[in-house]
Amino acid sequence: MTQQGVRWTADQVLALAPDAASREAAGRLATAGPWSEVGSTDGGTVWGVCRGGGGGPYRTVVDVADASGPACTCGCPSLRYPCKHALGLLLLWTGGDGAVPEGEPPAWAERWVSGRREDAEAAAGTETAETGAAETEAAGAEAVETGAAGAEAAAGAAGDPSGSVSRTRDPVAARRRAERRAERITAGATELEQRLADLLRGGLAEAEQTGYAWWEETAARMVDAQAPGLASRVRELGSTASSGPDWPVRLLEECALLHLLDQGWLRRDRLPQDLAATVRTRVGLPATADGPAVRDQWLILAQYDSVDARLTTRRVWLYGTETGRTALLLSYGAAGRAPELTLPVGLSLDAELSTYPGGGRRRAALGKRFAPPAPVEIRPKGVTPSQALARYGRALRDDPWLESVPVTLEQVVPVPDGDSWQLADASGGTALPLTPAFGNRAGLWRLVALSGGVPVQVFGECGHRGFTPLTAWPAGPGQAVSLN
Incomplete structure (x- = not known):
């Protein structure tokens, strides 16, 4: 059981799994x-010993009640996190059929949980001293989100004409580097x-x-100019050419958007403040979460990963139950x-x-957590x-340049429309x-089965390519169902 006395759903x-194989x-x-x-406590610790196919048995412990997020340890050699043993143990625990009884944890499980929580308390004591390093990491991640590779993102943290993160606390040197980078861009x-x-x-x-x-x-020329966002968009143009029927139309549209971004940068001094910040981000400059901290009960709406040859990006959508705001967390x-940040869909944080x-101010940084999900x-x-x-x-x-x-959506029914x-x-x-991409996923049939012809509530991303469902709720009472 969690601290609220309610088990998680399957x-x-x-949703914690790093991939489909897991x-x-x-x-x-x-x-x-x-x-x-096997056993569990109502404080949110689950443990067990699993027979291994190789060098087992493997001792597995999962802490689902820590305010810093679910964590686990396992004796298996897997590089995936969480591993299949931790996920299987949690699935067994969610059944609620007595297969995982409540009790006192064995010494090996207690040692790991206690040590982890002591480390978390010690880390909290040094959080202020490490703020600068955390901001630098966030700046690199922001550059990566615009499409830059890790090395390009690291270069991006060298200076930002918007006044964001710098590698040094010398404001004069930081300003000079920012000016030089702006000239190169x-x-x-x-x-x-x-x-x-x-x-x-x-x-x-x-x-x-x-x-x-x-x-x-x-694209390589744009990397040399320290504009990783422009480089990423140029590479996308290369993949658009000869990409199927009507590719010239799509290529012309993307060229127009890239031209608009170029002109936005060259005329950034004439733009409204938020639009200028959006242009800087789209070009590939890092930024920091400078908005005031807002505390709320954040409903975890959806979590999904996108993967390329260099990076795994995790997106987590949150909804403030009191403020009514929707926010996006990014981790890499x-x-x-898999990225470290994991927040189970359907819970509240x-x-x-x-x-x-930037425009809309949807992207956010997760600050202090006051309780586990x-x-x-x-x-x-x-x-x-x-x-x-109309909202889009x-x-x-x-x-x-916003994709979605x-x-x-309230009271909608999934219905066929020809081949889609x-x-x-x-x-x-x-x-x-x-x-079109969602039409080939198992999530479509999960959504159709959940509805059964009855209106349901669906959260997703709405853009020029259509609507991508991510989570759905049944008509009447019921838990959120992830469609990823």
Whole structure:
């Protein structure tokens, strides 16, 4: 049991898994057969010994009640975190059928939990001294979010004309570095404008003939200019050319958005403050969460990872049950490794958040946590599909490069639309098409089964490609169901 006396659901446990293979393996370990010496406390500690296929048995302990987030340890050699044994033990625990009885933890489990919590208290005592380092790390992560590689992000932390993180506390040296970097970005943006003009003058058909090498060389020039955000968008243009039917239309649209970003940087002094901050972020400059800390009961709406060859990015959407604000947490891991931040969908977190600059101020940094995640019956407020589209339109005024906005749809039904699907307003109004990528996921059939033709509440991301469902709630009482 957690401190609130309510066990997690299986979906909340599986949301912790670093990949699909771990979820599948955990399902095979969610029975009493492989386990011995299992037990739990109402303080949120679960333990057990699992028979191993290799060098087992493996002692496994999970602490789900620590305010810093769920954590686990296991004797297995797996590099995944959490490993399949920790996930399988939690799935066994969620069953609530007496397979994991309450009791006193054995000495080996107690030692690990006590040591971890003592370390957390010691770390809290040094938090102030480490603030500068944490801000530098956050700045690098911000540059990575714009599409830069890890090395490019580290270079980005060297200086920021917006007044964000610097590697030194000497303000004069920091300002000079920021000015030099701004000059390099301006030179890169000017060169990129000329290259785009040459491309359009020669015709888009030439982009198909030149191949990817031209785009990669242009992206490398933007890296040299310390503009990783521009480099990332140029690489995306290279993948758009010859990418299927109507690729010239998509390429022209993306070129126009890149031209708009270039012009935004070159004229940033004339822009409103929030839009100028958005341009700096999109170009690839780091930023810090300078907004005031806001404490709330944050409902964990969704969590999902996106992976490329260099980086794993985890996105966690939160909803303030008192403020009504929706916030995005970003965390990062090296390629092949899951980020450390894990927040189970459907629970509520009593914590402080501080927002980053930019249009909409949706991205936030997680501050002090006052209690471990706990079950809650509250759901976010919903809107109709037409209201969701209007919300995305308004958001584009603050950030023209925005792919989507977070939206909760109220009273919608998943219905087929030819070869695709859409979410239709139960009252007979408009409908939102689902993004093509979601139509190929198992989450679609989970959503259809949850609805059964009855209106449901769905949280997801609404953008120009359609709506991507992430979490759904059934009609009437019921737990949140992750659709990832």
